[in-house]
Amino acid sequence: MIEELKKVIKGEVKDDEATLQHYSADGSIFEVKPKAVVLPQGQEDLIELVKFVSQQRKMGNEISLTARGKGTDLTGGPLSEGIIVRFSGYMDKILEIGEDYVRVEPGMIYGELQKELAKKGHWIPVNPASGAFCSVGGMVANNSGGTRALKYGNTRKYVKSLKVILSDGSEIDTSKDRIPQADQLRLILEQHRDLIQAYTPHVTKNSSGYALADFLATNDITQLFIGSQGTLGLIQGITFHTIAKPGEEGVLLGYFDSLSKAGEAVQRLLPLKPSALEMVDKHIIDLIKTLEPELAQDISERTPEIILFCEFDGANEEEVLAQFAPARRIMQELAFQVGEAIKPPQEDRLWKLRNESAKIVTHMKGNVRAVPLEFDCTVPVNSLLQYIEMTDKIFKDFGFEYASWGHIGDANFHIRPILNFEIQEERAKLANLVIAMYEMVGQLRGSATGEHNDGIMSTPFLYLTYGQDMVDLFREAKKIFDPLDIFNPFKKVGMTVDHFNRFLRKDFKNYYSF
Numbered sequence: 001m002i003e004e005l006k007k008v009i010k011g012e013v014k015d016d017e018a019t020l021q022h023y024s025a026d027g028s029i030f031e032v033k034p035k036a037v038v039l040p041q042g043q044e045d046l047i048e049l050v051k052f053v054s055q056q057r058k059m060g061n062e063i064s065l066t067a068r069g070k071g072t073d074l075t076g077g078p079l080s081e082g083i084i085v086r087f088s089g090y091m092d093k094i095l096e097i098g099e100d101y102v103r104v105e106p107g108m109i110y111g112e113l114q115k116e117l118a119k120k121g122h123w124i125p126v127n128p129a130s131g132a133f134c135s136v137g138g139m140v141a142n143n144s145g146g147t148r149a150l151k152y153g154n155t156r157k158y159v160k161s162l163k164v165i166l167s168d169g170s171e172i173d174t175s176k177d178r179i180p181q182a183d184q185l186r187l188i189l190e191q192h193r194d195l196i197q198a199y200t201p202h203v204t205k206n207s208s209g210y211a212l213a214d215f216l217a218t219n220d221i222t223q224l225f226i227g228s229q230g231t232l233g234l235i236q237g238i239t240f241h242t243i244a245k246p247g248e249e250g251v252l253l254g255y256f257d258s259l260s261k262a263g264e265a266v267q268r269l270l271p272l273k274p275s276a277l278e279m280v281d282k283h284i285i286d287l288i289k290t291l292e293p294e295l296a297q298d299i300s301e302r303t304p305e306i307i308l309f310c311e312f313d314g315a316n317e318e319e320v321l322a323q324f325a326p327a328r329r330i331m332q333e334l335a336f337q338v339g340e341a342i343k344p345p346q347e348d349r350l351w352k353l354r355n356e357s358a359k360i361v362t363h364m365k366g367n368v369r370a371v372p373l374e375f376d377c378t379v380p381v382n383s384l385l386q387y388i389e390m391t392d393k394i395f396k397d398f399g400f401e402y403a404s405w406g407h408i409g410d411a412n413f414h415i416r417p418i419l420n421f422e423i424q425e426e427r428a429k430l431a432n433l434v435i436a437m438y439e440m441v442g443q444l445r446g447s448a449t450g451e452h453n454d455g456i457m458s459t460p461f462l463y464l465t466y467g468q469d470m471v472d473l474f475r476e477a478k479k480i481f482d483p484l485d486i487f488n489p490f491k492k493v494g495m496t497v498d499h500f501n502r503f504l505r506k507d508f509k510n511y512y513s514f
């Protein structure tokens, strides 16, 4: 079959062992070996690929297409036993920069795009911690977020339209074309408006499931493809809306000796509308002290339980300082120490304490480590303290320590369990840990994922967030757009706890840290 495939497309087709090993991994704890990797040269190749795979599927061959940008996903989203379609390589260019928009190919690196937009004083302010090395296609497919989502929102907010190759090999432009699949889906969803309204999590960030509520609200099919993790089609072009970059920004740091005081600070800081409100916990602080001592100069001698980072932006320094004043008073009242910076290099150095966390946890050596089974749950902001307490209890019950950091202003944390992964009994507890966490988050009416998306990690447990009736609607959506199940199978629909356990890696030999 691989030989036939090579005849069909102009781009590269690889199935040597080293390539397959490399593409068996992403940023997650999962490992899945593909059959082949294709680097398409453009739209024509993508169409031929889809037609080829559909044909094979009709003949009963278990083959599929899973898109991949830079493979930094934290859920196993770009992993598959089928064919991997890698966009970075040939399809990674800027096509046009306009007054307030940019047209790009999906393999483009977000950080590189930001540099180009900055020349015109513009940006797409999503800012994921992986921005320097992840692709915009991956960001759209995951509805990625970042430190400034609090003020500026996730990727969804900046996508104007998409060009997508559908399962019949047709190409659509979501800003122009009316497609029968969208009409068909809308008819079904309209009959379930109340269900969708009731069971879509009431959170400020959500990347879980299909965005049925957004599609219904806007009648724009673009909304459905965003965050669908490549399960409904291959994105081959993106038009982003860009906005003017603020002239100045500054950050206040509060060092807290208790979670409850930090929680109170968050509730009081939020009405001041910071552009970012972030945190790192004491485990991360200890890791920074050990692994990145040059960053530790800004950490107080008395190790805090939690550091809060509160950023404000504005047209100039005066605007930022005016916003600092009430926020500083709150920090001084509740934190045992307060720091601040408005200009580089101090400002960059302070932010580094937060921004390096995602990378620092991957640098732990030895058998006991923060494993990349990274929770990314979001709960309603008024359930923040309850969520923190219940998380702590669940991890204690399982006998695991954890490291946590992230977007406290959106009640969206990244939490990694710390355990000895070499011990089979420890590994075997992970599926139940995931179930306990998602059950608790579902009870709080939160979402399993605020930005990382579902992948292998949360697809099997979507019913805990949404309830079974919504999961059935997701299945309908998938069936309408991808009746032969050729796009990224099992993600979003059909993944079981057995897949979760089967794909869980056994060791970290083939894992690359970013």
Ligand SMILES: Cc1cc2nc3c(=O)[nH]c(=O)nc-3n(C[C@H](O)[C@H](O)[C@H](O)COP(=O)(O)OP(=O)(O)OC[C@H]3O[C@@H](n4cnc5c(N)ncnc54)[C@H](O)[C@@H]3O)c2cc1C
Pocket (backbone or CB within 6 Å): 026, 027, 066, 067, 068, 069, 070, 071, 072, 073, 074, 076, 077, 078, 087, 106, 107, 127, 128, 129, 130, 133, 134, 135, 136, 137, 138, 139, 140, 141, 142, 143, 144, 145, 146, 147, 229, 230, 231, 233, 234, 235, 236, 358, 359, 451, 452, 488, 514
């Ligand atoms: C150190 C580190 C820090 C991170 N920090 C953040 C963070 O702050 N915020 C955040 O949201 N995430 C973060 N992530 C997760 C990850 O970087 C993001 O999800 C990122 O957007 C993925 O981009 P990628 O190019 O690596 O996509 P990949 O991992 O290659 O793919 C991601 C998903 O998108 C699909 N996909 C990719 N391209 C296409 C396409 N053209 N058409 C259809 N589907 C496609 C894939 O099938 C897959 O399901 C972090 C990861 C790491 C390792």
